[in-house]
Amino acid sequence: MAYGYWKSGRGEQEVVFNLFFRRNPFKGGYAIACGLEYILDYLQNFRLDSSDISYLASLKGNDGKVLFEADFLDYLSNLKFSCTVDAIPEGTVVFPHEPLLRVRGPIIQCQLIETPLLNIINFQTLIATKASRVVWASKGESVLEFGLRRAQGIDGGLAASRAAYIGGCDATSNVLAGKLFGIPVRGTHAHSWVMSFESELEAFETYAEIMPNNCVFLVDTYDTIEGVKNAVKVGQKLREKGYKLAGIRLDSGDLAYLSIQARKILDEAGFSDTVIVASNDLDEEIIESLKNQEAQISVWGVGTKLVTAYDQPALGGVYKISAIRRKDGSWDYKMKLSEQSIKISNPGIQQVKRFEKNGEFIGDMIFNEENFTESHSYTMIDPADSTRFKTFSDEKNENLLVRVFENGKITFQNPNIQQIRNRVKEQLSKFHAGIKRFVNPHSYPVGLEENLWSLKHELVRRLRKKM
Numbered sequence: 001m002a003y004g005y006w007k008s009g010r011g012e013q014e015v016v017f018n019l020f021f022r023r024n025p026f027k028g029g030y031a032i033a034c035g036l037e038y039i040l041d042y043l044q045n046f047r048l049d050s051s052d053i054s055y056l057a058s059l060k061g062n063d064g065k066v067l068f069e070a071d072f073l074d075y076l077s078n079l080k081f082s083c084t085v086d087a088i089p090e091g092t093v094v095f096p097h098e099p100l101l102r103v104r105g106p107i108i109q110c111q112l113i114e115t116p117l118l119n120i121i122n123f124q125t126l127i128a129t130k131a132s133r134v135v136w137a138s139k140g141e142s143v144l145e146f147g148l149r150r151a152q153g154i155d156g157g158l159a160a161s162r163a164a165y166i167g168g169c170d171a172t173s174n175v176l177a178g179k180l181f182g183i184p185v186r187g188t189h190a191h192s193w194v195m196s197f198e199s200e201l202e203a204f205e206t207y208a209e210i211m212p213n214n215c216v217f218l219v220d221t222y223d224t225i226e227g228v229k230n231a232v233k234v235g236q237k238l239r240e241k242g243y244k245l246a247g248i249r250l251d252s253g254d255l256a257y258l259s260i261q262a263r264k265i266l267d268e269a270g271f272s273d274t275v276i277v278a279s280n281d282l283d284e285e286i287i288e289s290l291k292n293q294e295a296q297i298s299v300w301g302v303g304t305k306l307v308t309a310y311d312q313p314a315l316g317g318v319y320k321i322s323a324i325r326r327k328d329g330s331w332d333y334k335m336k337l338s339e340q341s342i343k344i345s346n347p348g349i350q351q352v353k354r355f356e357k358n359g360e361f362i363g364d365m366i367f368n369e370e371n372f373t374e375s376h377s378y379t380m381i382d383p384a385d386s387t388r389f390k391t392f393s394d395e396k397n398e399n400l401l402v403r404v405f406e407n408g409k410i411t412f413q414n415p416n417i418q419q420i421r422n423r424v425k426e427q428l429s430k431f432h433a434g435i436k437r438f439v440n441p442h443s444y445p446v447g448l449e450e451n452l453w454s455l456k457h458e459l460v461r462r463l464r465k466k467m
């Protein structure tokens with residue numbers, strides 16, 4: 001496509017693209033925007049070096065001839081990224097059809113970055129959302145991300161650890177993620193530690209001698225209840241030396257039943273401060289169920305199902321063109337038609353206003369920034385049902401998209417990972433709890449500002465007539 005735009009003399013034509021998703025992941029009521037930091041890094045380093053150009057020069061078409069002419073490759077080797085990018089900051093709660101990113105600039109450049117942008121945002125947004133659900137299920141108890149061993153490759157594992165921390169996990173067992181992103185690292189020990197000794201007791205005792213301050217014993221290698229008793233024996237020795245038995249970990253069997261039994265044994269031996277960690281294919285639904293069963297677990301180790309987003313392995317984010325600059329300087333608004341109304345994209349230079357009343361978010365309005373004036377009162381229409389509308393008068397509001405890249409430079413100070421994680425917490429606390437429930441969540445109102453709604457319907461009529 002880039003070659004086509006260049007060859008037809010349209011490569012520099014100014015356009016606007018929006019990146020958005022159409023459905024909340026996990027049949028949930030929201031998503032958490034994540035991945036902007038990677039995007040800014042990518043855009044800042046965007047270039048094709050000589051090895052890229054040589055590779056492209058070697059590509060042949062179906063006729064066996066060289067695919068790209070030398071002048072085009074020359075153009076590519078001199079290409080500097082000059083688009084203007086607006087984005088919703090990481091850690092913001094977002095909803096279907098809201099542009100998470102808006103890219104404006106020469107069509108060749110906007111197009112070349114489509115796949116990287118989608119790759120980064122789709123994955124990290126998905127994992128941050130999954131993490132926030134797992135954390136919601138844990139009701140404020142600690143969630144440790146244990147996913148690297150089953151993550152989608154090393155780079156996927158790294159990005160997943162970052163997104164999981166942003167989504168609300170407290171720490172990761174991925175030490176590289178700790179080093180690179182400043183995420184706290186935590187972990188216990190594996191069955192192999194126990195199995196490498198003659199007995200479980202000897203394994204725990206040796207561990208306690210070496211790391212008396214970090215004893216969380218995995219008790220299920222042979223028999224969980226016997227394992228808890230062994231942990232208590234070592235705990236008593238630790239106590240005599242002035243240390244504490246920090247915890248035990250359950251990794252198999254009925255986690256509700258075993259945690260209740262383990263709690264009794266620990267309490268009776270005076271270890272009421274010793275925490276019970278659980279792991280084993282946990283996700284938000286199992287955690288919710290275990291809590292309903294009054295499981296005595298206070299730290300949750302969650303791996304595979306979190307970092308692979310097991311029940312929905314991809315967010316369906318897309319990148320659609322929504323405006324093209326005409327020669328006379330005006331915008332020609334664009335949209336994609338579809339038989340399915342959910343797939344009809346929105347036209348315009350889109351921005352999102354989030355309204356707030358008494359500390360609670362009450363609705364988001366997508367509007368066309370061109371020909372838009374700030375006022376006291378706004379009306380938005382439900383895109384799925386034009387008879388439903390919502391009016392906002394004098395309510396506090398905020399435009400969600402901010403300028404992050406302009407004239408080849410980053411123009412936005414991305415907050416540090418801690419601040420992004422705090423933003424998630426703060427944002428989630430301002431939405432009605434109904435959007436967070438797992439079954440049939442409440443649908444938060446997101447509408448089209450009335451002029452954008454009219455523009456969209458006028459365009460649909462015109463496009464359908466043309467066909």
Ligand SMILES: Nc1ncnc2c1ncn2[C@@H]1O[C@H](COP(=O)(O)OP(=O)(O)OP(=O)(O)O)[C@@H](O)[C@H]1O
Nearest residue numbers: 251252253254255256257279280281282286289290
């Ligand atoms: N009380 C419970 N209620 C709901 N789910 C549970 C409960 N206890 C454990 N689970 C979950 O059920 C699944 C049990 O997995 P599985 O059948 O592999 O059993 P296991 O005891 O782990 O066996 P193995 O010893 O082979 O690991 C896990 O996802 C676990 O988190």
Ligand SMILES: O=P(O)(O)OC[C@H]1O[C@H](OP(=O)(O)OP(=O)(O)O)[C@H](O)[C@@H]1O
Nearest residue numbers: 146190191251279280281282302303304
């Ligand atoms: O279940 P997840 O959510 O992915 O959490 C991480 C899992 O990885 C480990 O299991 P593994 O079977 O690899 O055993 P190990 O502890 O003996 O290494 C750990 O014991 C957890 O069960």
Ligand SMILES: O=C(O)c1cccnc1
Nearest residue numbers: 146147173186187188189
């Ligand atoms: O217990 C742990 O620390 C652990 C287990 C599996 C994966 N990561 C960490």
